[in-house]
Amino acid sequence: MALDELVAEQDDLAARFVSGSREALAEVYARWSALVYTVALRALDDAHDAEDVTQQVFVSAWGSRHTLRPREGALPGWLIGITRHRIADVRTQRYRRARNVAAVAALAPEVGSPPTEADIAQRLLVAHEVDRLGEPRASVLRMAFIEDLPQEEIARRLDLPLGTVKSHVRRGLVQLRNRLEEVDDVAP
Structure with a gap:
Protein backbone atom coordinates (compact mmCIF):
# COMPACT_ATOMS: atom_id res chain seq x y z
CA MET A 1 0.00 0.00 0.00
CA ALA A 2 1.42 3.38 -0.98
CA LEU A 3 1.87 6.11 1.62
CA ASP A 4 -0.86 8.25 0.01
CA GLU A 5 -3.31 5.34 0.20
CA LEU A 6 -2.40 4.69 3.85
CA VAL A 7 -2.92 8.36 4.76
CA ALA A 8 -6.25 8.44 2.89
CA GLU A 9 -7.36 5.27 4.68
CA GLN A 10 -6.42 6.76 8.09
CA ASP A 11 -8.25 9.97 7.27
CA ASP A 12 -11.35 7.99 6.28
CA LEU A 13 -11.11 5.97 9.49
CA ALA A 14 -10.77 9.18 11.52
CA ALA A 15 -13.82 10.67 9.82
CA ARG A 16 -15.88 7.55 10.54
CA PHE A 17 -14.63 7.57 14.15
CA VAL A 18 -15.64 11.23 14.61
CA SER A 19 -19.07 10.49 13.16
CA GLY A 20 -19.64 7.86 15.87
CA SER A 21 -19.10 4.60 14.02
CA ARG A 22 -18.60 1.78 16.54
CA GLU A 23 -16.88 -0.25 13.83
CA ALA A 24 -14.39 2.59 13.43
CA LEU A 25 -13.81 2.56 17.20
CA ALA A 26 -13.08 -1.16 17.08
CA GLU A 27 -10.68 -0.64 14.17
CA VAL A 28 -8.95 2.29 15.89
CA TYR A 29 -8.53 0.16 19.00
CA ALA A 30 -7.22 -2.80 17.00
CA ARG A 31 -4.68 -0.61 15.19
CA TRP A 32 -3.36 1.59 17.99
CA SER A 33 -4.06 -0.03 21.37
CA ALA A 34 -0.69 -1.80 21.32
CA LEU A 35 1.06 1.54 20.66
CA VAL A 36 -0.84 3.26 23.47
CA TYR A 37 -0.12 0.37 25.84
CA THR A 38 3.60 0.36 24.96
CA VAL A 39 3.95 4.11 25.52
CA ALA A 40 2.13 3.83 28.86
CA LEU A 41 4.16 0.80 29.95
CA ARG A 42 7.47 2.48 29.15
CA ALA A 43 6.45 5.66 30.95
CA LEU A 44 4.91 4.01 34.02
CA ASP A 45 6.83 0.72 34.27
CA ASP A 46 3.74 -1.08 35.55
CA ALA A 47 1.60 -3.40 33.43
CA HIS A 48 -1.61 -2.84 35.41
CA ASP A 49 -1.29 0.94 35.21
CA ALA A 50 -0.50 0.67 31.49
CA GLU A 51 -3.64 -1.43 30.97
CA ASP A 52 -5.71 1.10 32.92
CA VAL A 53 -4.24 3.98 30.88
CA THR A 54 -4.94 2.16 27.62
CA GLN A 55 -8.57 1.67 28.58
CA GLN A 56 -8.89 5.28 29.77
CA VAL A 57 -7.37 6.59 26.53
CA PHE A 58 -9.91 4.86 24.32
CA VAL A 59 -12.82 5.75 26.58
CA SER A 60 -11.66 9.39 26.57
CA ALA A 61 -11.06 9.33 22.82
CA TRP A 62 -14.56 8.02 22.18
CA GLY A 63 -16.11 10.56 24.53
CA SER A 64 -14.25 13.47 22.99
CA ARG A 65 -14.14 12.28 19.37
CA HIS A 66 -15.81 15.51 18.27
CA THR A 67 -12.53 17.34 19.06
CA LEU A 68 -10.55 15.28 16.51
CA ARG A 69 -9.93 17.06 13.24
CA PRO A 70 -9.43 14.35 10.60
CA ARG A 71 -6.39 15.22 8.50
CA GLU A 72 -3.10 13.57 7.58
CA GLY A 73 -1.94 11.38 10.43
CA ALA A 74 -4.01 13.20 13.04
CA LEU A 75 -5.58 10.14 14.68
CA PRO A 76 -2.46 8.35 16.02
CA GLY A 77 -0.94 11.64 17.22
CA TRP A 78 -4.21 12.61 18.89
CA LEU A 79 -4.33 9.25 20.70
CA ILE A 80 -0.73 9.67 21.89
CA GLY A 81 -1.60 13.15 23.18
CA ILE A 82 -4.46 11.67 25.24
CA THR A 83 -2.07 8.93 26.42
CA ARG A 84 0.42 11.49 27.69
CA HIS A 85 -2.31 13.23 29.68
CA ARG A 86 -3.44 9.93 31.24
CA ILE A 87 0.17 9.06 32.09
CA ALA A 88 0.53 12.42 33.81
CA ASP A 89 -2.67 11.69 35.77
CA VAL A 90 -1.27 8.35 36.96
CA ARG A 91 2.02 9.96 37.98
CA THR A 92 0.11 12.61 39.94
CA GLN A 93 -1.91 9.88 41.67
CA ARG A 94 1.29 8.02 42.53
CA TYR A 95 2.81 11.18 43.99
CA ARG A 96 -0.29 11.88 46.07
CA ARG A 97 -0.46 8.28 47.26
CA ALA A 98 3.21 8.33 48.28
CA ARG A 99 2.72 11.65 50.06
CA ASN A 100 -0.31 10.32 51.93
CA VAL A 101 1.46 7.11 52.90
CA ALA A 102 4.41 9.15 54.17
CA ALA A 103 2.04 11.29 56.23
CA VAL A 104 0.44 8.24 57.82
CA ALA A 105 3.84 6.58 58.32
CA ALA A 106 5.05 9.68 60.14
CA LEU A 107 2.41 8.92 62.78
CA ALA A 108 3.97 5.52 63.55
Missing part, protein backbone atom coordinates in the same frame (compact mmCIF):
# COMPACT_ATOMS: atom_id res chain seq x y z
CA PRO A 109 6.41 5.32 66.48
CA GLU A 110 10.02 4.27 65.97
CA VAL A 111 10.61 0.52 65.80
CA GLY A 112 11.98 -0.97 69.00
CA SER A 113 10.82 1.74 71.38
CA PRO A 114 8.00 0.88 73.78
CA PRO A 115 4.77 2.70 72.97
CA THR A 116 3.95 5.69 75.13
CA GLU A 117 0.46 6.58 76.30
CA ALA A 118 0.36 9.21 73.55
CA ASP A 119 1.35 6.57 70.95
CA ILE A 120 -1.38 4.23 72.17
CA ALA A 121 -3.93 7.05 72.16
CA GLN A 122 -2.89 8.03 68.64
CA ARG A 123 -3.19 4.42 67.42
CA LEU A 124 -6.66 4.16 68.93
CA LEU A 125 -7.62 7.44 67.30
CA VAL A 126 -6.35 6.25 63.91
CA ALA A 127 -8.20 2.93 64.30
CA HIS A 128 -11.38 4.81 65.23
CA GLU A 129 -11.04 7.18 62.28
CA VAL A 130 -10.40 4.30 59.89
CA ASP A 131 -13.61 2.65 61.15
CA ARG A 132 -15.48 5.92 60.50
CA LEU A 133 -14.46 5.81 56.83
CA GLY A 134 -17.06 3.12 56.24
CA GLU A 135 -16.90 0.05 54.08
CA PRO A 136 -15.28 -0.96 51.83
CA ARG A 137 -12.81 1.93 52.27
CA ALA A 138 -11.87 0.95 55.86
CA SER A 139 -11.22 -2.66 54.83
CA VAL A 140 -9.16 -1.55 51.86
CA LEU A 141 -6.94 0.63 54.08
CA ARG A 142 -6.54 -2.12 56.69
CA MET A 143 -5.57 -4.65 54.03
CA ALA A 144 -3.17 -2.20 52.39
CA PHE A 145 -1.41 -0.87 55.49
CA ILE A 146 -1.91 -3.41 58.27
CA GLU A 147 -1.85 -6.62 56.25
CA ASP A 148 0.54 -5.04 53.68
CA LEU A 149 -1.33 -6.60 50.75
CA PRO A 150 -0.77 -5.38 47.19
CA GLN A 151 -3.70 -3.54 45.66
CA GLU A 152 -4.24 -6.30 43.10
CA GLU A 153 -4.75 -8.82 45.93
CA ILE A 154 -7.12 -6.47 47.74
CA ALA A 155 -9.14 -6.08 44.54
CA ARG A 156 -9.30 -9.86 44.16
CA ARG A 157 -10.28 -10.50 47.80
CA LEU A 158 -12.97 -7.82 47.88
CA ASP A 159 -14.11 -8.49 44.30
CA LEU A 160 -13.59 -4.84 43.34
CA PRO A 161 -12.02 -3.33 40.23
CA LEU A 162 -8.36 -2.40 40.73
CA GLY A 163 -9.08 1.26 39.94
CA THR A 164 -11.75 1.32 42.65
CA VAL A 165 -9.30 -0.08 45.19
CA LYS A 166 -6.72 2.55 44.20
CA SER A 167 -9.35 5.29 44.58
CA HIS A 168 -10.38 3.98 48.02
CA VAL A 169 -6.74 4.00 49.17
CA ARG A 170 -6.09 7.51 47.91
CA ARG A 171 -9.36 9.04 49.08
CA GLY A 172 -9.27 7.14 52.38
CA LEU A 173 -5.79 8.43 53.17
CA VAL A 174 -6.83 11.97 52.31
CA GLN A 175 -9.92 11.70 54.53
CA LEU A 176 -7.87 10.17 57.32
CA ARG A 177 -5.19 12.85 57.09
CA ASN A 178 -7.77 15.65 57.06
CA ARG A 179 -9.61 14.18 60.06
CA LEU A 180 -6.37 13.72 62.03
CA GLU A 181 -5.36 17.29 61.22
CA GLU A 182 -8.74 18.46 62.58
CA VAL A 183 -8.16 16.48 65.77
CA ASP A 184 -4.66 17.98 66.12
CA ASP A 185 -6.09 21.48 65.73
CA VAL A 186 -8.63 20.85 68.51
CA ALA A 187 -6.23 19.06 70.90
CA PRO A 188 -4.79 21.21 73.73
Whole structure:
Protein backbone atom coordinates (compact mmCIF):
# COMPACT_ATOMS: atom_id res chain seq x y z
CA MET A 1 0.00 0.00 0.00
CA ALA A 2 1.42 3.38 -0.98
CA LEU A 3 1.87 6.11 1.62
CA ASP A 4 -0.86 8.25 0.01
CA GLU A 5 -3.31 5.34 0.20
CA LEU A 6 -2.40 4.69 3.85
CA VAL A 7 -2.92 8.36 4.76
CA ALA A 8 -6.25 8.44 2.89
CA GLU A 9 -7.36 5.27 4.68
CA GLN A 10 -6.42 6.76 8.09
CA ASP A 11 -8.25 9.97 7.27
CA ASP A 12 -11.35 7.99 6.28
CA LEU A 13 -11.11 5.97 9.49
CA ALA A 14 -10.77 9.18 11.52
CA ALA A 15 -13.82 10.67 9.82
CA ARG A 16 -15.88 7.55 10.54
CA PHE A 17 -14.63 7.57 14.15
CA VAL A 18 -15.64 11.23 14.61
CA SER A 19 -19.07 10.49 13.16
CA GLY A 20 -19.64 7.86 15.87
CA SER A 21 -19.10 4.60 14.02
CA ARG A 22 -18.60 1.78 16.54
CA GLU A 23 -16.88 -0.25 13.83
CA ALA A 24 -14.39 2.59 13.43
CA LEU A 25 -13.81 2.56 17.20
CA ALA A 26 -13.08 -1.16 17.08
CA GLU A 27 -10.68 -0.64 14.17
CA VAL A 28 -8.95 2.29 15.89
CA TYR A 29 -8.53 0.16 19.00
CA ALA A 30 -7.22 -2.80 17.00
CA ARG A 31 -4.68 -0.61 15.19
CA TRP A 32 -3.36 1.59 17.99
CA SER A 33 -4.06 -0.03 21.37
CA ALA A 34 -0.69 -1.80 21.32
CA LEU A 35 1.06 1.54 20.66
CA VAL A 36 -0.84 3.26 23.47
CA TYR A 37 -0.12 0.37 25.84
CA THR A 38 3.60 0.36 24.96
CA VAL A 39 3.95 4.11 25.52
CA ALA A 40 2.13 3.83 28.86
CA LEU A 41 4.16 0.80 29.95
CA ARG A 42 7.47 2.48 29.15
CA ALA A 43 6.45 5.66 30.95
CA LEU A 44 4.91 4.01 34.02
CA ASP A 45 6.83 0.72 34.27
CA ASP A 46 3.74 -1.08 35.55
CA ALA A 47 1.60 -3.40 33.43
CA HIS A 48 -1.61 -2.84 35.41
CA ASP A 49 -1.29 0.94 35.21
CA ALA A 50 -0.50 0.67 31.49
CA GLU A 51 -3.64 -1.43 30.97
CA ASP A 52 -5.71 1.10 32.92
CA VAL A 53 -4.24 3.98 30.88
CA THR A 54 -4.94 2.16 27.62
CA GLN A 55 -8.57 1.67 28.58
CA GLN A 56 -8.89 5.28 29.77
CA VAL A 57 -7.37 6.59 26.53
CA PHE A 58 -9.91 4.86 24.32
CA VAL A 59 -12.82 5.75 26.58
CA SER A 60 -11.66 9.39 26.57
CA ALA A 61 -11.06 9.33 22.82
CA TRP A 62 -14.56 8.02 22.18
CA GLY A 63 -16.11 10.56 24.53
CA SER A 64 -14.25 13.47 22.99
CA ARG A 65 -14.14 12.28 19.37
CA HIS A 66 -15.81 15.51 18.27
CA THR A 67 -12.53 17.34 19.06
CA LEU A 68 -10.55 15.28 16.51
CA ARG A 69 -9.93 17.06 13.24
CA PRO A 70 -9.43 14.35 10.60
CA ARG A 71 -6.39 15.22 8.50
CA GLU A 72 -3.10 13.57 7.58
CA GLY A 73 -1.94 11.38 10.43
CA ALA A 74 -4.01 13.20 13.04
CA LEU A 75 -5.58 10.14 14.68
CA PRO A 76 -2.46 8.35 16.02
CA GLY A 77 -0.94 11.64 17.22
CA TRP A 78 -4.21 12.61 18.89
CA LEU A 79 -4.33 9.25 20.70
CA ILE A 80 -0.73 9.67 21.89
CA GLY A 81 -1.60 13.15 23.18
CA ILE A 82 -4.46 11.67 25.24
CA THR A 83 -2.07 8.93 26.42
CA ARG A 84 0.42 11.49 27.69
CA HIS A 85 -2.31 13.23 29.68
CA ARG A 86 -3.44 9.93 31.24
CA ILE A 87 0.17 9.06 32.09
CA ALA A 88 0.53 12.42 33.81
CA ASP A 89 -2.67 11.69 35.77
CA VAL A 90 -1.27 8.35 36.96
CA ARG A 91 2.02 9.96 37.98
CA THR A 92 0.11 12.61 39.94
CA GLN A 93 -1.91 9.88 41.67
CA ARG A 94 1.29 8.02 42.53
CA TYR A 95 2.81 11.18 43.99
CA ARG A 96 -0.29 11.88 46.07
CA ARG A 97 -0.46 8.28 47.26
CA ALA A 98 3.21 8.33 48.28
CA ARG A 99 2.72 11.65 50.06
CA ASN A 100 -0.31 10.32 51.93
CA VAL A 101 1.46 7.11 52.90
CA ALA A 102 4.41 9.15 54.17
CA ALA A 103 2.04 11.29 56.23
CA VAL A 104 0.44 8.24 57.82
CA ALA A 105 3.84 6.58 58.32
CA ALA A 106 5.05 9.68 60.14
CA LEU A 107 2.41 8.92 62.78
CA ALA A 108 3.97 5.52 63.55
CA PRO A 109 6.41 5.32 66.48
CA GLU A 110 10.02 4.27 65.97
CA VAL A 111 10.61 0.52 65.80
CA GLY A 112 11.98 -0.97 69.00
CA SER A 113 10.82 1.74 71.38
CA PRO A 114 8.00 0.88 73.78
CA PRO A 115 4.77 2.70 72.97
CA THR A 116 3.95 5.69 75.13
CA GLU A 117 0.46 6.58 76.30
CA ALA A 118 0.36 9.21 73.55
CA ASP A 119 1.35 6.57 70.95
CA ILE A 120 -1.38 4.23 72.17
CA ALA A 121 -3.93 7.05 72.16
CA GLN A 122 -2.89 8.03 68.64
CA ARG A 123 -3.19 4.42 67.42
CA LEU A 124 -6.66 4.16 68.93
CA LEU A 125 -7.62 7.44 67.30
CA VAL A 126 -6.35 6.25 63.91
CA ALA A 127 -8.20 2.93 64.30
CA HIS A 128 -11.38 4.81 65.23
CA GLU A 129 -11.04 7.18 62.28
CA VAL A 130 -10.40 4.30 59.89
CA ASP A 131 -13.61 2.65 61.15
CA ARG A 132 -15.48 5.92 60.50
CA LEU A 133 -14.46 5.81 56.83
CA GLY A 134 -17.06 3.12 56.24
CA GLU A 135 -16.90 0.05 54.08
CA PRO A 136 -15.28 -0.96 51.83
CA ARG A 137 -12.81 1.93 52.27
CA ALA A 138 -11.87 0.95 55.86
CA SER A 139 -11.22 -2.66 54.83
CA VAL A 140 -9.16 -1.55 51.86
CA LEU A 141 -6.94 0.63 54.08
CA ARG A 142 -6.54 -2.12 56.69
CA MET A 143 -5.57 -4.65 54.03
CA ALA A 144 -3.17 -2.20 52.39
CA PHE A 145 -1.41 -0.87 55.49
CA ILE A 146 -1.91 -3.41 58.27
CA GLU A 147 -1.85 -6.62 56.25
CA ASP A 148 0.54 -5.04 53.68
CA LEU A 149 -1.33 -6.60 50.75
CA PRO A 150 -0.77 -5.38 47.19
CA GLN A 151 -3.70 -3.54 45.66
CA GLU A 152 -4.24 -6.30 43.10
CA GLU A 153 -4.75 -8.82 45.93
CA ILE A 154 -7.12 -6.47 47.74
CA ALA A 155 -9.14 -6.08 44.54
CA ARG A 156 -9.30 -9.86 44.16
CA ARG A 157 -10.28 -10.50 47.80
CA LEU A 158 -12.97 -7.82 47.88
CA ASP A 159 -14.11 -8.49 44.30
CA LEU A 160 -13.59 -4.84 43.34
CA PRO A 161 -12.02 -3.33 40.23
CA LEU A 162 -8.36 -2.40 40.73
CA GLY A 163 -9.08 1.26 39.94
CA THR A 164 -11.75 1.32 42.65
CA VAL A 165 -9.30 -0.08 45.19
CA LYS A 166 -6.72 2.55 44.20
CA SER A 167 -9.35 5.29 44.58
CA HIS A 168 -10.38 3.98 48.02
CA VAL A 169 -6.74 4.00 49.17
CA ARG A 170 -6.09 7.51 47.91
CA ARG A 171 -9.36 9.04 49.08
CA GLY A 172 -9.27 7.14 52.38
CA LEU A 173 -5.79 8.43 53.17
CA VAL A 174 -6.83 11.97 52.31
CA GLN A 175 -9.92 11.70 54.53
CA LEU A 176 -7.87 10.17 57.32
CA ARG A 177 -5.19 12.85 57.09
CA ASN A 178 -7.77 15.65 57.06
CA ARG A 179 -9.61 14.18 60.06
CA LEU A 180 -6.37 13.72 62.03
CA GLU A 181 -5.36 17.29 61.22
CA GLU A 182 -8.74 18.46 62.58
CA VAL A 183 -8.16 16.48 65.77
CA ASP A 184 -4.66 17.98 66.12
CA ASP A 185 -6.09 21.48 65.73
CA VAL A 186 -8.63 20.85 68.51
CA ALA A 187 -6.23 19.06 70.90
CA PRO A 188 -4.79 21.21 73.73
